[in-house]
Amino acid sequence: MPTARESLLEAAGAALAARPWPAVRMIDVAAAAGVSRQTLYNEFAGKTGLGHALVRRDAAWYLDGVDRALSAPGAGGAPGAAAEGAVAVAEWTVRAGRERPLVRALLTGCWNGDLPVPAGRGVRPGLPALGPDELIRGVRERAGAAFGAGERGGGREGAQRCELAVRIALSYLIAPAEQPGTGLAGLLRLLSATSPRAGAR
Structure with missing residues (x-):
């Protein structure tokens, strides 16, 4: 209950x-x-405290989804796991941002008067506010832990791929493709592939 x-x-x-x-x-x-x-x-x-709690709840909901995306079949130490994890996290980011306006605002930093604001935003200068930096840091940390024992390059490479994937996904939230979901997974897989030149270095 x-x-x-x-x-x-x-x-x-x-x-x-x-x-x-x-x-x-x-x-x-x-x-x-x-x-x-x-x-x-x-x-x-009061209402301000309730609004702050709603913002924190949606931030936690988003990061829980990141954990699920990173633990999907094929993650862990399997070949290509970091690339697949990055794609799954990006797809989750777009879906979550479209589903929940608070998540979209947290990820993009674009707030309006229709939403409660996170603690620290619009209250006093200098107070930390929950926003894109904190969520992307959360994604990086989770990806680093998920792929720490995985592919060559370990957790750092997986974290970098996931961060890049999330930043690309944010562009889809801000300027959506004409057809939702068009091309995002393919673009991310292309960017996640190791280039022949990089392999030769």
């Missing part, structure tokens, strides 16, 4: 999917979660 916090986050996420964040009312979120408004305030201290 979900906790009150989880129920409130689910209700807030559903409310955000239906209307812009400024129109989301705390009383409606509490009612949808089946808890009192006081419980909501006890958990999040």
Whole structure:
């Protein structure tokens, strides 16, 4: 059974999917979660805290998907695993960014008034804000761990490939292809292939 916090986050996420964040009312979120408004305030201290928690939840959801993409069949020490992992992470990045506006904003750094903002953004200068750098660092760390014992070049090469793949995927989020998904996997496989010249060095 979900906790009150989880129920409130689910209700807030559903409310955000239906209307812009400024129109989301705390009383409606509490009612949808089946808890009192006081419980909501006890958990999040207010709408700003609830918004920050939603942003963190979607960031964690995205990175959990990265873990799943990196652990898909063919990952690990198999030949070509880093290239296949990079393609899977890129495809997940595009899918996640299209599915959840908060993930898209986190990945691209493009925020608007319809979304809650992460802690540190628009509050006080100098406070760290969750954004593209933190998520890409998370992808790099996960790829490095996943491919640490894999192909020649180890985790560092896998991490670099995944970072490049995510950066290319972000261009698909910002300027989508005419047909969703067109060419992304092929482009990434081409970029991930070892060039004959690189092999000769």
